[in-house]
Amino acid sequence: MEISSNKQNFFLKNGFVHFENALSITLLKKLQRFSDKLEASALENFHSRQVYNQCCISTDSGVPRLFSYDELLFESPELVIEMLASPMLIEIYKSLVGDGAVPLQLGVVYKYPYPHPHITWHQDAPHSRQYPYLNIGIYLDDALLEDGCLRYVPNTQHKILDIYALSNQYGWDIPDVVQQPAKAGDIIVHDIMVLHSSGAKRSEGARRTLYVEFRPILGITESGKQSKEWAELRKQWMAHVIKAADPSSIPQAWHEFYGEPKYDLSTLVKLIKAKPEPPIPSIHAHKSVVHPNYPIPKDLR
Incomplete structure (x- = not known):
């Protein structure tokens, strides 16, 4: 399995790229069951009034819904390693990140129908751009057109933008915007700084x-x-x-650079958990946007 030059060039030009059927059915089912357990656990903790910093619960709809669950490595290390070692992900690291690639953080976002939260226009983690910096989205459910799928503005990854001015003038429909649907088992990779958003979900579940x-x-x-x-x-x-990956998929230089793990997985997870450091914050509009169709579409107001 290799990533074509067309896919690589599309990513470099536009700041995002879509890979279909990127996960095996077996791995997809495991991850779906895992996400079900995380949600049940988070809601149980919420109802018992336990504070759990890895979770964000939304009550916007009047019914508690899990919005995000962070630091998944702490919850199922073996499954996380299995997923990150899957063939398509290995090829993404090789082709789009390059030598020295490492994971920074891993979480899951749950999107329910409006008024569950939407994601307004933003750029993640501004940086010097001397090195690649990617966000890899692994889809456990379908994300359909006009149903709150990701929106990108291609070729906006090169500098920090005036997000307030753009969203205030255009709302969801910034010039050249592209909606990018995906199916369960697909992967969408985007440059961490490409301008993106995700509107209201309308379908159930x-x-x-x-x-x-x-x-x-x-x-x-x-x-x-x-x-x-x-x-x-x-x-x-x-x-x-x-x-954990297929040895034939790993360049020899990577074996030399990373070497054998110094710690068993359980010990490593404890060490990572004991040394939290904040991520680079994302950039959003610096004040509330006033627009007739954004961020809440007019038909949902």
Whole structure:
């Protein structure tokens, strides 16, 4: 399995790219069951008034709904490693991130019908752009056109934009906007700085998407946004991913760079959990937008 030059060039030009049928059916089913358990656990904790910092619960609809669950490595390390070591993801790291690729953080977003939250226009994690920095979306459910799927404005990844001015003038329909649907088992990769959003979902049920950020370790250390110790633990995380992957898919230089894991997986998870450091914050409109169709579409007001 290799990523075509057309896909690579599309990503470099537009800042996002879609891969169909990227997960095996077996792995997809495992991840769906995992996300079901996470949601049940989060809601149980919410109703018993337990504070759990990994979870964000929305009550906008009057019914508690899980919006996001972060740090999935802490919940099922073996399944996380299996997923990150799957063939398509390995090819994404090789082709779109390159040498020294490491995972930064991994969470799942649950999207329910309006008035459950939508995602307004934003750019994730502004940085110097000397190294690739990707967000990989792994779809556990279908995301359909006109149903709150991701919206991108192609070729906007190169600099910080005036998001307030753009969204205030155009709402959801910034010039050249592209809606990108996906099916369960697909992957959408986007440059962390491409302008993107996700409007109101209209169909029933949840749409679950796993998001994992990847970056070369040199990009982390040279940015100074996280410590070298934090970055080294991510390198160890990647060493476990490489060990679990098909050996024939891993370049020899990667074996030499990452080496054998220094810690067993259980110990590594404890070390990562004991050293939290905040991610680079995303950029949104600096004040509330006034627009007749944004962020809430006029027919839903």
